Structure formats: structure tokens, C-alpha cells
Amino acid sequence: MLLAASEGLDAQVCLRLVVNGRASPKRLPVARYDGNLDKGRENSEAVEIRLNESAIKALSQEERARLRLEARPLWNPKEPARLLRERPEGDWIFDLAGCASGVWLLTAWIGTLSPLRPLRVTINGTAPAELKLERAIHAHPQAARHKQLGELVRELATEASHAEWPRLMDFLATMSSLPSPTYEVVRRVAGDPEAAVLALIKDKMSGVLWAGLEQLPFMWALVPAQVWVRAVRRELAWREKKAAELASEGIPVDPRAFLKPLFKEAPLRASWMHCILSLWSETLGGKPSAPSPFVHLARTEAGRRFLRQQLQPAQQELIRAHAEDPWPEVDFQRPDWMGLYREVPRECWLEPTQLFQTAVLRAPVVAAVASARDLSLPPERVLELRRLRAFDERWFDEAYGSTLACLLGSALQKNPELFK
Structure with missing residues (x-):
């Protein structure tokens, strides 16, 4: 809950133990991740990935032996993850053969636990993107990326018929398998209650979306009542327009x-x-x-x-x-x-x-x-x-x-x- 007060991947809190009313002088730091992945040598064919010092200290030898690394294109969360090749030296090789140009997301796993901070790796620059969401994800520096993603989420929040809703829903669906803060666009949705409610309506009140956003600085009970009303009206207005178009073709549809x-x-x-x-x-x-x-x-x-x-x-x-x-x-x-x-x-x-x-x-x-x-x-x-x-x-x-x-x-x- 304390980590959910921040959207940052590097969020950290300090806990102090209290036993029988007496507080321990020692503090226990708790972070969202135990360490980081680092890039090593790279060329046109492969990128070397290794653990940083904090990850080596945090993970036991047995945990490091069970660690697996996956890569997926940052702009397309539905694409199956690629498994990185582990080397005897204790690092991994990200083979670039067949990888599309753009930013890729690397995640580390022990079973279903993701103990290390995700790493962004850019391959062969950035390919032209058709969707605004893809362009915003590739924007640089980070401030520009946040600004573009925030503006797009605001646009989607006010337009239920927006063509990029399906791709945004793909990102929100990742909260069933990835930590909620993994994708920046998900964090932007948590900062816009109107977008969050409209997404919840489009996802038929999904439990994944409901629980996932509350892992971020977000609380459904604090969503303004007016927002709940505006969101359902926007979805209904869009569906009524679609129903009218289909009715003109002789296809009856109940917009409600x-x-x-x-x-x-x-x-x-x-x-x-x-x-x-x-x-x-x-x-x-x-x-x-x-x-x-x-x-x-x-x-x-x-x-x-x-x-x-x-x-x-x-x-x-x-x-x-x-x-x-x-x-x-x-x-x-x-x-x-x-x-x-x-x-x-x-x-x-x-x-x-x-x-x-x-x-x-x-x-x-x-x-x-x-x-x-x-x-x-x-x-x-x-x-x-x-x-x-x-x-x-x-x-x-x-x-x-x-x-x-x-x-x-x-x-x-x-x-x-x-x-x-």
C-alpha cells in the first residue's frame, strides 16, 4: 500500500518495527524492485544484459539460477515475449534477429515474481508509427513522453469512439501479468479518473483493471460522482451512434x-x-x-x-x-x-x-x-x-x-x- 502511493518504478519506503508499543531504532528499506538490469556490450546483432551490483546482492545464487529474462516490443504488449539466451558467465544475450526497430521492454522473472526493474532497449532507432500512442511511447526525453502520453489519455477520456482505445486496453490488460507501474501509459491512466472509468466500462468492470489501478496512486472511491456519469454517457452516446448506423443497414442493435x-x-x-x-x-x-x-x-x-x-x-x-x-x-x-x-x-x-x-x-x-x-x-x-x-x-x-x-x-x- 505504501509503494502504491507513488507511481515511480524506483519508489522506496522505510519501515520501522514496533513491538509492544516500542519502536525499533532500525529502519527497513523496502523498494518496488530489488535491483536493476544493465546493458553491456552491444552491436547490430545482439545486446548483452547483466545484473547490476544491487541485484547481485539482493538475489541468492539459487534465485539467480532460476531467473529468466523476457523481451517484448514496448509499443505492442500483445506480442509474445521473447526469451533471452542465458550464458554460463551469468549474463544474457538479447538476439536482435527478427526484432522490429523501436524500444523494447526487458523484464526479469522468478516464476511469477518480477524482482528487477524493467529495462528499455532501443533497437535500430525508431520505426515510423501510425498510432499516436506508439509515437508517444517512443518520445524522448522522458518529460516529452509523459506530456504526450498524458495528452493522449485525456483525449481518449473524452472520446469513447477514439480509434486508439483498443490499443490502450491492450496495455491495461497487462496488469494481469506485469506489475501495474510497468508501462508509463498505464500510470497516466491512473492519473486521469475519467480515462480510468471509461476504460473500466469498456472492460465490463474487469477485476484486473480495478485491482491493478489501485496498485498505483489511485482510489476508486475518490473518483468524482460526476465522472462516473460522464463516462457512461459518453460510452452510451457512441454506441447509440453506432446502432443508428447499423439500423440504416437493416441491422438492429440495442445500444444499451x-x-x-x-x-x-x-x-x-x-x-x-x-x-x-x-x-x-x-x-x-x-x-x-x-x-x-x-x-x-x-x-x-x-x-x-x-x-x-x-x-x-x-x-x-x-x-x-x-x-x-x-x-x-x-x-x-x-x-x-x-x-x-x-x-x-x-x-x-x-x-x-x-x-x-x-x-x-x-x-x-x-x-x-x-x-x-x-x-x-x-x-x-x-x-x-x-x-x-x-x-x-x-x-x-x-x-x-x-x-x-x-x-x-x-x-x-x-x-x-x-x-x-
């Missing part, structure tokens, strides 16, 4: 058919997604109907009271389940936290019976305010919320969904056209 698997899969990702489905149903004319119409119920004060009453058993179970556990602490008296908490209607407040419960009880409420009010939180606050959710995910998700429904229902009661 894509919503059915979304409504089925969304609650499997998180229980609070029932609230998002309810919001979608409210803003898409009631079709399909939400399995749990929380937002519609929360349009009245009586409905909001009912939702909060339904939360009481969960709060009691939280306290019972963790009666003997140390509770995480965050100073919710700080102005930034209190400012957010005061945004919540009094009827939605969750008050602790003991002071040490404050942070865990208030965290889902604050996250719901950020989503409902379209507020951006700094990385350190996001990390605190993720740590508090990890204490009891079931409680956080239930309280977050209830609070978000109350906030959205209250807003729609005041302004029925809010999400139009």
Missing part, C-alpha cells in the same frame, strides 16, 4: 446492451458500486433499473434517515470485531480533514463512542464528500484513507456507499437537473 454486464459485475468490485449504479439509473432514464435504488431513496430526508439507521448494525459489528485490535489513528482535527467533514449534513455524521474510533468512522464519510463534491485530495491524504479502509474494508465500503447515496440524493432533491 453493454449496461447489463456492468450492472452485474459492478457490485462484485465493491459493495458501494450499488450507489453508482443507482446514480446511473437515475440519470439514464431508469433503464436499466438499479438493483438497490439508494440514490432515489436518499432524495428525501426520511430516506436518508433510513439509510443511516441501516448503517448502525455495521458500526456495532465494526466495534465488536476490533475490540482487541489497535485502531489506526489520523488527526481528524486538522483543518483539512475537518473542513471536509463539515461539508457533510449533520444527519450523515458518524460519531465515535471512543475517541480512538474517530478516524476509522470518519474516513468513509470524508471519501464520500470528496466524490460527491468533486474534490481532489493530495497523495498523503489518499494514502491515509487507503490505510483506514484497509483496517476494515467491509465497514468502509458500506459506510461510504451509504454516505455517498445521502449526499447525492440530497443534492438531487435540491437540484433535480444536477446530472443532466
